[in-house]
Amino acid sequence: xxxxxxxxxxxxxxxxxxxxxxxxxxxxxxxxxxxxxxxxxxxxxxxxxxxxxxxxxxxxxxxxxxxxxxxxxxxxxxxxxxxxxxxxxxxxxxxxxxxxxxxxxxxxxxxxxxxxxxxxxxxxxxxxxxxxxxxxxxxxxxxxxxxxxxxxxxxxxxxxxxxxxxxxxxxxxxxxxxxxxxxxxxxxxxxxxxxxxxxxxxxxxxxxxxxxxxxxxxxxxxxxxxxxxxxxxxxxxxxxxxxxxxxxxxxxxxxxxxxxxxxxxxxxxxxxxxxxxxxxxxxxxxxxxxxxxxxxxxxxxxxxxxxxxxxxxxxxxxxxxxxxxxxxxxxxxxxxxxxxxxxxxxxxxxxxxxxxxxxxxxxxxxxxxxxxxxxxxxxxxxxxxxxxxxxxxxxxxxxxxxxxxxxxxxxxxxxxxxxxxxxxxxxxxxxxxxxxxxxxxxxxxxxxxxxxxxxxxxxxxxxxxxxxxxxxxxxxxx
Amino acid sequence: xxxxxxxxxxxxxxxxxxxxxxxxxxxxxxxxxxxxxxxxxxxxxxxxxxxxxxxxxxxxxxxxxxxxxxxxxxxxxxxxxxxxxxxxxxxxxxxxxxxxxxxxxxxxxxxxxxxxxxxxxxxxxxxxxxxxxxxxxxxxxxxxxxxxxxxxxxxxxxxxxxxxxxxxxxxxxxxxxxxxxxxxxxxxxxxxxxxxxxxxxxxxxxxxxxxxxxxxxxxxxxxxxxxxxxxxxxxxxxxxxxxxxxxxxxxxxxxxxxxxxxxxxxxxxxxxxxxxxxxxxxxxxxxxxxxxxxxxxxxxxxxxxxxxxxxxxxxxxxxxxxxxxxxxxxxxxxxxxxxxxx
Numbered sequence: 001x002x003x004x005x006x007x008x009x010x011x012x013x014x015x016x017x018x019x020x021x022x023x024x025x026x027x028x029x030x031x032x033x034x035x036x037x038x039x040x041x042x043x044x045x046x047x048x049x050x051x052x053x054x055x056x057x058x059x060x061x062x063x064x065x066x067x068x069x070x071x072x073x074x075x076x077x078x079x080x081x082x083x084x085x086x087x088x089x090x091x092x093x094x095x096x097x098x099x100x101x102x103x104x105x106x107x108x109x110x111x112x113x114x115x116x117x118x119x120x121x122x123x124x125x126x127x128x129x130x131x132x133x134x135x136x137x138x139x140x141x142x143x144x145x146x147x148x149x150x151x152x153x154x155x156x157x158x159x160x161x162x163x164x165x166x167x168x169x170x171x172x173x174x175x176x177x178x179x180x181x182x183x184x185x186x187x188x189x190x191x192x193x194x195x196x197x198x199x200x201x202x203x204x205x206x207x208x209x210x211x212x213x214x215x216x217x218x219x220x221x222x223x224x225x226x227x228x229x230x231x232x233x234x235x236x237x238x239x240x241x242x243x244x245x246x247x248x249x250x251x252x253x254x255x256x257x258x259x260x261x262x263x264x265x266x267x268x269x270x271x272x273x274x275x276x277x278x279x280x281x282x283x284x285x286x287x288x289x290x291x292x293x294x295x296x297x298x299x300x301x302x303x304x305x306x307x308x309x310x311x312x313x314x315x316x317x318x319x320x321x322x323x324x325x326x327x328x329x330x331x332x333x334x335x336x337x338x339x340x341x342x343x344x345x346x347x348x349x350x351x352x353x354x355x356x357x358x359x360x361x362x363x364x365x366x367x368x369x370x371x372x373x374x375x376x377x378x379x380x381x382x383x384x385x386x387x388x389x390x391x392x393x394x395x396x397x398x399x400x401x402x403x404x405x406x407x408x409x410x411x412x413x414x415x416x417x418x419x420x421x422x423x424x425x426x427x428x429x430x431x432x433x434x435x436x437x438x439x440x441x442x443x444x445x446x447x448x449x450x451x452x453x454x455x456x457x458x459x460x461x462x463x464x465x466x467x468x469x470x471x472x473x474x475x476x477x478x
Numbered sequence: 479x480x481x482x483x484x485x486x487x488x489x490x491x492x493x494x495x496x497x498x499x500x501x502x503x504x505x506x507x508x509x510x511x512x513x514x515x516x517x518x519x520x521x522x523x524x525x526x527x528x529x530x531x532x533x534x535x536x537x538x539x540x541x542x543x544x545x546x547x548x549x550x551x552x553x554x555x556x557x558x559x560x561x562x563x564x565x566x567x568x569x570x571x572x573x574x575x576x577x578x579x580x581x582x583x584x585x586x587x588x589x590x591x592x593x594x595x596x597x598x599x600x601x602x603x604x605x606x607x608x609x610x611x612x613x614x615x616x617x618x619x620x621x622x623x624x625x626x627x628x629x630x631x632x633x634x635x636x637x638x639x640x641x642x643x644x645x646x647x648x649x650x651x652x653x654x655x656x657x658x659x660x661x662x663x664x665x666x667x668x669x670x671x672x673x674x675x676x677x678x679x680x681x682x683x684x685x686x687x688x689x690x691x692x693x694x695x696x697x698x699x700x701x702x703x704x705x706x707x708x709x710x711x712x713x714x715x716x717x718x719x720x721x722x723x724x725x726x727x728x729x730x731x732x733x734x735x736x737x738x739x740x741x742x743x744x745x746x747x748x749x750x751x752x753x754x755x756x757x758x759x760x761x762x763x764x765x766x767x768x769x770x771x772x773x774x775x776x777x778x779x780x781x782x783x784x785x786x787x788x789x790x791x792x793x794x795x796x797x798x799x800x801x802x803x804x805x806x807x808x809x810x811x812x813x814x815x816x817x818x819x820x
Contacts, residue, residue, distance in 0.1 A: 013644045114655040118662045132651055199486050217641055419512070456500060463501070463634050464508045466641035468520060470619060 008048040009472055010263045011217055018045070023270045031194040035168050038191070038271070045173040046137075052125050053135040056094055061163075061170045063090040064145040068152040068159035080153065087149040091142045098129050098138055100338045105130070137177030139335055143302055145170050148184045150306055157185050165191065174267040178260050178475040180278040180298035187273070195272025202270060207440035209266030211430070214458045216259030218423045220474075221467025223252040226414050231391055234404035241414040242404045249391045250384040253474055254283065255427070257296070260473045262439070281435050283383070286375040287360075288352045291383060303332050326350040336390070345389040352382055419465040426457070505634040513633045520640065521627030523573050523586060530571030531590050536561075536598045536820065539583045540574035543602060543744050543802040544809075548794050551806035557742075560813025561600070565820055568598075577617055578624075579607040580724040585628035587728050590735065598738040600816060601728065604802055605746055605766060605785065608721045609713045610664070610680075614657035616650035623647070666714060666762065673761045683708050688754075703799075704754040710800045711751060711759055715766045722773075729779050739779040742816050743770060744802050749790040751800070782816050 008015050022041045026034055047054050067087040074080050108131050117124025129135055148169070151157045160166040169188050175181075230237055230245025237245065261278035268275045278297050285291035292300045311324040326347065333346020388401060404410065434442050443451050517525050530537065538544070538558035547554045555563070562570035573586060583601055590597065606612060622645040627636050639645070648656075661680040668675055677683045684705045689697035715722060725741075732739045752760050767785045774781045792808030795801040804812065 009643070011642055013639065013642050110651055111654060111658075114651070114658050117655060118658045197482050197486065199482060199489065202486065221641070417515075459497070459500060460504055460507075462641075463504055463638050464512055466637070468516075468623065468637075468640045470623075470643055470647050 007472075008045045010260065010267070011213065011473075014048070019267055019270065026271055027195075027197050034194075035162075035164050035191065038173075039164060039168045039171065042168065042171040042173040042176060046171060046176055049136050049177075050133065053129070056098070056135050056138065057141060057171055058167075060091055060094065060142060060145050061167045063087055064149050064170070065160070065163055065166045068149055069161075071149070071152050072159045084149065084153045088146070091146050091149075095138060095142050098135050100334075101130055103338045140179045140181055141170055141176060143181050143299075147181070147302060147306060151184060160184070160188065172268070172273075174264040174271075174273075175275055178257070178264070178473055179296075180261060180264065180276050181302050182275060182298070186276065190273045193272070198272070201272065204440045204444075205266040205269035207266075207443050208262045208269065208438075210455065210458050210462075211439040212259045212262030212264075212266060213462050214259075214423075215255040215427060216263070216473070217466035218461045219427050220252045220256035220259060221469045221471065222420050222423070222465070223248045223255075224467060224469045224471050226416075227252050227391070229414065231397075231401070233410075234401045235408055235410050237404065237408065237410045237412045237414065239405070239408050239410075241412065242401075242408055242410070244414055246388060246401070246405065247384045250283070250387045251424075253387065253390070254279070256474045260475065277438065281431050283380055284376060284431070284435055285379050286372045288349065288356050288379060288382075291379055292349075292353075299332065299335070303328050307331060322354060325354060329353065339393070341389050341392055341395060344395075345386055348386045348389065352386075419461075423461055423465060426461070501632075501634065505632045508634045508637065513637075516637060517627060521624045523575050523578070523582070523624070524589060524628050526573055527571075527586055527589060530573075532593075533569055534571030534597070535568040536565070536600065537571045537573060537590065538600045538602075539578075539586065540572065540602045540742075541578045541604065542574075542576040543604065543804065544572070544574045546794065546803040548805055553806050555806065555809060555813075557744075557804075557809045557813045557816070558600070560810050561817045561820070564814065564817035568820070575624075577621060579604065579612065579621075580721055580728060582621060582625050582628065584724050584728045584731070585625055585630065587735075587737075588630040588731050589628060590737070592735040596736050596738060598740060598820065599732055600740045600742055603725070603741040603743045603770065603781070605743065605763065605770075606710050606800070606802070608715050608719055608766065609710060610657050610660040611709050613720060614653035614660070616653065618653060619645075619647045619649070661709070664713070666712060668761075669765070670761065673758055675758060680708055680712050683712055700754065703797075707751050707754050707759060707800050711746070711763050711766075713766070714762065715769050725774065726777070729774065729777055733778060740816065740819060741770075741774055741779050741781045742812070743767065743781055743783050743785055745784045745786070745788040745792075745804070745808070745812060746802065747788075747790050747793045747796055747800055748786045750793070750796055753790075780819050782819055784812050784815050787811060787815060 008018055018041070022037065025037050029037055043054055043057075046057060064087055067083050067090075071080055071083045074083060108127070110132060113124070113127055113131055117128055148157075152159045160169065165188065168191055169184060172182075172187065172191065227245050227249045230242055231249070234242050234245075258279040261275075265275045265277075276298055280294040280297070282291050282294035285294055308324060308328045311327070312320060313324075314321055316324065329350030330343055330346040333342045333344070333349070336342040336345075388398070392398060392401065430439065430442075443454065446454070514525065527537075538561065540556070540558060544556045544558055556572065556574070558570060558572040558574070562568070573583075575582070580601070580603075587599060587601075590599070612618075623640060626640045626645040629636050629639075658681070661684075663679065665678045666675050667678070675683075677686060687696055687701075688704045689700040691697070717723075729739055746763060748760055748763060751763060763785065767783060771781045771783050788804060788808050788811060790796055792804050792811075793801070794803040794805060
């Protein structure tokens with residue numbers, strides 16, 4: 001992934017200029033032209049990553065727009081199937097080419113690829129895309145457009161008639177590169193609605209973004225170097241440090257991705273558009289099922305609606321159901337990247353889910369607080385150990401890491417500064433308080449003085465204690 | 479809608495003022511209690527500068543050429559120490575850090591307070607740092623992060639900008655691509671009738687077979703070192719070179735602060751450049767030297783031209799790589815040259 005200081009990351013100076021400019025232009029323009037400013041802004045946003053990859057979004061947009069139009073007109077089933085096949089092949093083909101093809105190709109030295117790119121710019125661009133810089137967000141926007149075509153195919157929605165509006169649905173910048181993966185029926189009506197300036201909405205957006213920046217820049221970015229150090233050389237570290245580093249990745253990926261999602265929600269809300277919640281304190285889940293209802297919700301519901309239910313859901317034989325569950329989890333793992341480690345991560349979650357259902361089917365355990373608490377601890381530990389497979393680059397790293405967890409002779413210790421400990425404590429407290437609500441909702445219930453104190457505290461953390469790592473959001477690579 | 483906008487503007491103004499006041503308070507708090515730890519991690523030379531700036535008549539800005547020694551050296555004096563020895567009446571301060579170049583020296587010079595008594599700054603000018611290999615080097619993002627912390631803005635603002643990656647933080651892979659583009663497309667042009675480039679890009683020059691014996695077999699060790707010399711010195715400096723622009727700004731800033739500027743153009747292994755590659759490469763080194771000496775002399779700096787000062791035997795890494803690490807005698811000779819202009 002190519003990131004420069006000009007790339008429009010949420011956590012970049014450029015974004016703090018870009019967003020206000022877009023918001024002001026958006027509200028000043030008449031409703032009928034607002035899609036133009038949003039589409040231009042979205043393409044500009046995406047083009048700041050790598051302008052060549054805009055062509056892929058445009059390709060997906062055109063294929064799905066016209067495929068859906070044709071699907072709607074076509075009444076003969078086999079022809080409809082062909083049209084659906086065209087859309088699926090085009091989108092999944094792009095995804096395969098830029099994300100998974102590398103699995104089947106010989107490895108290429110990055111320097112050789114660079115030399116080739118210098119000599120053959122066009123082919124080199126493809127080579128770079130396949131090997132070294134996956135088009136950012138390709139899995140997200142591909143799944144978003146796929147859901148649209150599938151919904152049209154199943155006659156759940158009418159196709160969009162305006163290419164510009166549809167292009168905006170595919171590329172709406174707040175959620176373009178890492179979701180939430182929105183459905184057409186939810187997002188498009190909002191994009192077409194005339195939104196007026198609202199102080200209350202700006203206030204809500206500000207709160208979401210402030211907390212999003214806090215958990216991304218202060219928690220995730222501060223944990224990142226600690227996690228990297230342990231995962232790079234687990235056997236160098238004392239046992240507690242290895243355990244801490246391993247579990248810290250669970251916290252890092254959560255705060256990184258949830259932080260992104262909150263900022264996305266806040267940015268969209270500035271434009272009057274409400275994006276779905278993508279996380280709901282997932283680490284307080286008392287079961288794997290609940291975890292997946294609270295973690296990356298837009299993706300898990302996508303897999304439920306477009307993979308699990310079409311496979312028959314739970315209205316099939318037990319063996320078929322087991323196969324379906326495992327398939328969905330393994331595919332969702334593979335969605336994250338072209339590495340067998342993701343596959344194993346998905347399979348572990350699938351197994352955990354099946355075991356849990358088996359236990360629940362016998363109804364042996366009463367749902368007392370103690371049982372729920374024990375369940376919560378078990379899920380927290382299981383999920384965090386499973387992250388190990390998500391974080392490593394290859395399976396060869398597993399023996400060394402596991403060995404370091406249990407028999408390390410390393411002596412190095414991770415250093416946790418007082419600011420990091422303070423912020424972790426603040427974060428856990430905020431998670432407890434937002435168990436059944438969202439940060440912005442929690443704040444709105446507090447007295448003004450307390451609210452301002454919280455604002456000041458978060459501002460302080462972001463300004464003075466944020467991490468200084470050169471890491472964009474983790475999920476941008478998926 | 480008009481009412482709502484007025485409402486937002488009035489409330490927004492109050493909040494903006496509050497944030498401004500908070501920022502001032504936060505900056506004070508951060509500077510007092512947390513800045514030092516951040517500088518320790520990311521920009522240690524500012525701490526060093528703060529220690530020496532007020533008490534030093536002369537400040538030497540150097541990189542590894544200043545402090546690298548060899549176990550066989552008869553002393554471990556740095557170049558800056560060798561200068562100081564010759565001027566016992568001046569108080570000397572040294573700022574040096576491996577791999578630093580003008581990109582880091584510039585914001586540090588901006589941080590030197592203007593005083594009534596004019597100071598002298600000696601800034602290392604390393605010819606190799608003007609090349610594409612350094613400009614697009616893999617460590618550049620980290621160096622630019624340090625540079626971010628050295629900027630003479632509010633310390634808390636530097637921290638915010640660093641957290642938001644507001645510096646040149648291109649990845650190593652991307653820089654490598656830019657470097658190969660430059661090596662492929664930047665052409666070398668002769669302005670001297672006696673110099674003709676048979677191949678006029680770094681890439682093509684490196685592709686030419688070298689050190690072939692009578693059977694046509696290549697001496698790979700020598701060839702690799704020869705190619706290193708091409709990559710290090712086969713370029714032509716002009717106004718658009720980013721390092722030139724930073725040196726220009728550094729000089730301007732220093733002059734505004736009433737400081738005397740001495741550029742120490744440190745020695746390169748010209749002897750080996752001639753042996754491994756030949757006169758064309760030496761001509762490039764010399765014309766680049768001439769460009770720098772003329773430009774900065776005209777702009778009011780003192781440029782100490784040490785480019786060809788040292789024979790090959792003084793270069794510690796001569797068997798491996800073209801690099802400006804000198805033995806004790808080499809450091810002494812360079813120091814002596816600079817000391818003479820103070």
